[in-house]
Amino acid sequence: MSARTLFDKVWAAHEVVPETAETPAVLYIDLHLTHEVTSPQAFSQLKSLGLPVRRTDRTLATLDHSTPTRTEQVFGSTPIVMDAAAKQVRAMEQNCADFGVELFGMRDPKRGIVHIIGPELGASQPGFTIVCGDSHTSTHGAFGALAFGIGSTEVGHVFATQCLLQRKPKSFAVNVGGHLKPGVTAKDLILAIIGKVGVSGGTGHVLEYRGAAISALSMEERMTICNMSIEAGARAGMIAPDETTFQYLKGRPRAPSGGDWERSLARWKSLPTDPGARFDASLDIDAASLAPMITYGTNPGMVLPINGAIPLKSGDAVFDKALAYMGFKAGDAMLGKPIDVVFIGSCTNGRLEDLHAAARVLRGRKVAKGVQLLIVPGSQAVKREAEAAGLAQIFLDAGADWRESGCSMCLGMNGDLVGKGKYSVSTSNRNFEGRQGVGARTLLASPYTAAASAVCGRIADPRELL
Amino acid sequence: MQPLQVIRSKTVVMASTNIDTDQIIPARFLTVTTKEGLGKELFADWRYDAQGNPNPNFVLNQPQSKGSQVLVAGKNFGCGSSREHAPWALLDFGFRAVISSEIADIFKNNSLKNGLLPVVVDEATHAWLIGNPGADVTIDLSTNTLTLPGERRIAFAIEAFARYGLLNGVDELGYLRSKLADIERYEAARGW
Ligand code: SF4
Numbered sequence A: 001m002s003a004r005t006l007f008d009k010v011w012a013a014h015e016v017v018p019e020t021a022e023t024p025a026v027l028y029i030d031l032h033l034t035h036e037v038t039s040p041q042a043f044s045q046l047k048s049l050g051l052p053v054r055r056t057d058r059t060l061a062t063l064d065h066s067t068p069t070r071t072e073q074v075f076g077s078t079p080i081v082m083d084a085a086a087k088q089v090r091a092m093e094q095n096c097a098d099f100g101v102e103l104f105g106m107r108d109p110k111r112g113i114v115h116i117i118g119p120e121l122g123a124s125q126p127g128f129t130i131v132c133g134d135s136h137t138s139t140h141g142a143f144g145a146l147a148f149g150i151g152s153t154e155v156g157h158v159f160a161t162q163c164l165l166q167r168k169p170k171s172f173a174v175n176v177g178g179h180l181k182p183g184v185t186a187k188d189l190i191l192a193i194i195g196k197v198g199v200s201g202g203t204g205h206v207l208e209y210r211g212a213a214i215s216a217l218s219m220e221e222r223m224t225i226c227n228m229s230i231e232a233g234a235r236a237g238m239i240a241p242d243e244t245t246f247q248y249l250k251g252r253p254r255a256p257s258g259g260d261w262e263r264s265l266a267r268w269k270s271l272p273t274d275p276g277a278r279f280d281a282s283l284d285i286d287a288a289s290l291a292p293m294i295t296y297g298t299n300p301g302m303v304l305p306i307n308g309a310i311p312l313k314s315g316d317a318v319f320d321k322a323l324a325y326m327g328f329k330a331g332d333a334m335l336g337k338p339i340d341v342v343f344i345g346s347c348t349n350g351r352l353e354d355l356h357a358a359a360r361v362l363r364g365r366k367v368a369k370g371v372q373l374l375i376v377p378g379s380q381a382v383k384r385e386a387e388a389a390g391l392a393q394i395f396l397d398a399g400a401d402w403r404e405s406g407c408s409m410c411l412g413m414n415g416d417l418v419g420k421g422k423y424s425v426s427t428s429n430r431n432f433e434g435r436q437g438v439g440a441r442t443l444l445a446s447p448y449t450a451a452a453s454a455v456c457g458r459i460a461d462p463r464e465l466l
Numbered sequence B: 001m002q003p004l005q006v007i008r009s010k011t012v013v014m015a016s017t018n019i020d021t022d023q024i025i026p027a028r029f030l031t032v033t034t035k036e037g038l039g040k041e042l043f044a045d046w047r048y049d050a051q052g053n054p055n056p057n058f059v060l061n062q063p064q065s066k067g068s069q070v071l072v073a074g075k076n077f078g079c080g081s082s083r084e085h086a087p088w089a090l091l092d093f094g095f096r097a098v099i100s101s102e103i104a105d106i107f108k109n110n111s112l113k114n115g116l117l118p119v120v121v122d123e124a125t126h127a128w129l130i131g132n133p134g135a136d137v138t139i140d141l142s143t144n145t146l147t148l149p150g151e152r153r154i155a156f157a158i159e160a161f162a163r164y165g166l167l168n169g170v171d172e173l174g175y176l177r178s179k180l181a182d183i184e185r186y187e188a189a190r191g192w
Helices: A006-012 A040-049 A083-099 A114-120 A135-143 A152-161 A186-197 A219-232 A243-249 A259-269 A317-326 A352-362 A380-388 A391-398 A447-456 B085-093 B105-112 B123-131 B160-168 B172-177 B180-190
Strands: A015-017 A025-028 A031-034 A059-062 A102-104 A129-132 A146-149 A163-166 A170-177 A205-210 A236-238 A281-286 A293-295 A303-305 A341-344 A372-375 A423-426 A441-444 B006-014 B070-073 B097-100 B117-120 B136-140 B145-148 B152-155
Touching: A006 A146, A006 A205, A006 A236, A015 B180, A025 B180, A031 A114, A031 A152, A040 A083, A040 A152, A059 A114, A083 A102, A114 A129, A114 A135, A114 A219, A114 A380, A129 A135, A135 A146, A135 A219, A135 A236, A135 A243, A146 A236, A152 A163, A152 B105, A152 B172, A163 B172, A170 A186, A186 A219, A186 A281, A186 A293, A186 A303, A205 A219, A219 A236, A219 A243, A219 A352, A243 A259, A341 A352, A341 A447, A352 A380, A352 A391, A352 A447, A372 A391, A380 A391, A423 A447, B006 B097, B006 B123, B070 B123, B085 B105, B097 B123, B105 B117, B105 B160, B123 B145, B160 B172
Parallel strands: A031 A059, A031 A129, A059 A102, A129 A146, A170 A205, A170 A281, A205 A236, A341 A372, A341 A423, A423 A441, B006 B070, B070 B097, B097 B117
Antiparallel strands: A015 A025, A025 A163, A293 A303, A293 A441, B006 B136, B136 B145, B145 B152
């Protein structure tokens, strides 16, 4: 057999019916993750057709997007303030009960952002196909899974058949050589990659991140990278499984165990791209050349090294509109710009390592006057671990707001919002207009940069505080 | 889903590139549990001011846009979030097709599944359409052609199976369910 990529192998292993000129492939889905925002219409479709969820054992549900993060609203007697959100949460509880789907409900210690809990439980595994009605499903590609976001209609398809109709995307190798310098993180690397590929450069492709810099990353860092593949327009992002992957998975509650572990391991080791396999496109980047990155515009491709200046571009109406929205001028330096809010969390940077990074900067320091620092763990498990490790205390001592888990200010569906015209340094993944609230101005950065900026009250280079 | 064959309409142009689904339908309107009625929130943050009054400078609020079924948008339309609420809102507003030089993958998939036709055209055709808002166009799915004023015909590509579904108003779930025996065989072979 000819040399194949990781993606080719995972794809081929899940073709129930191969594609033809007339029909897409019927692709089997190993793990279906779901949350309260994109599933109600799919459940309704099943109800109207009188169909069950075909494989409840391959389906996991959580509440994350519209859930409150204030402890008294999650665990106390204070109700969810937003009526529509409360209704959606109740609908999810009802649907999961009706269809027998396992739900991590509001007070479940396993609850969290859907892309944090899959890996944390060991449910996201190498060689799997994983889907969710959510574009950041690409996160799970860090395990060597083919993981991608789908719409609500497709959520219904997977519920009913455990399969999807799909055309095979093209492959794209992102070769990352060298090693990241101190203070430069996986978040900076993926922002730099998006800056190079462009926000639509990955359209129709599955990215495979490869090379020495990628192999050196922890699983948490790999998830940060794969998470933002969609921001380059890609269908998915993948990283070949290796010892780091296996060590991470071993002993997790839903990972294989005993003889099953050995058999899985043998299978997983056969997944990496064969030498000489061909990709449809490729890009080379040198990790050692990178500085901490920050966005200045209204899409994640409008990104700069933190000590850089906004480029000068004449006659580009879209560029001008983005700068006007941000209240910036071409030629402006990013360092030293005043900020109002800092958000540390989301499925990009809401894992324990991210909180350790934030704590490294915040330990023994205070949040600048007039700045709100909101730290939201990605899951209840992350919250417990951060509290046990003493991180939560460091955050509280610094003057940060420490919350229950959820998507929170990443998209502001639950009422955690950035005010109109305010500047927010955020560890999330999207700086679109209004993403964090109507008129909110988002600057995407790493947990280091976010924490350093919170302390300084301005956009700051974290390397000076580490 | 209604069968879709020919759309004749004036175009509405939104020239910005990278219009993301957070703009098409902002997150705070995603707390619905049905698909209907999202048209009033389509492009809400561009369409209304802080008091909820229509912004007269926004193209969809202008009289010439009324009744248009074809949106011509800048490159990479529909990027970002996978929310199917985006095509639902566009359809509910009255659009039946979106034309661009590039349309984001998930949005394109979601559109096809709801009877909103994504039409990807070459850069030159795209530039002409962007420069000529209100042009009378005809999109004929039975021949895969977009006809511009002056009988200029442009062929566009669309995935064969999705096209069949749109032309006949059939959804894909029926087809997938017809493969249940194959799916069961697959599961058995894998011991899954
Ligand atoms: S944290 Fe943000 S990007 Fe991640 S799933 Fe939640 S809303 Fe989506």
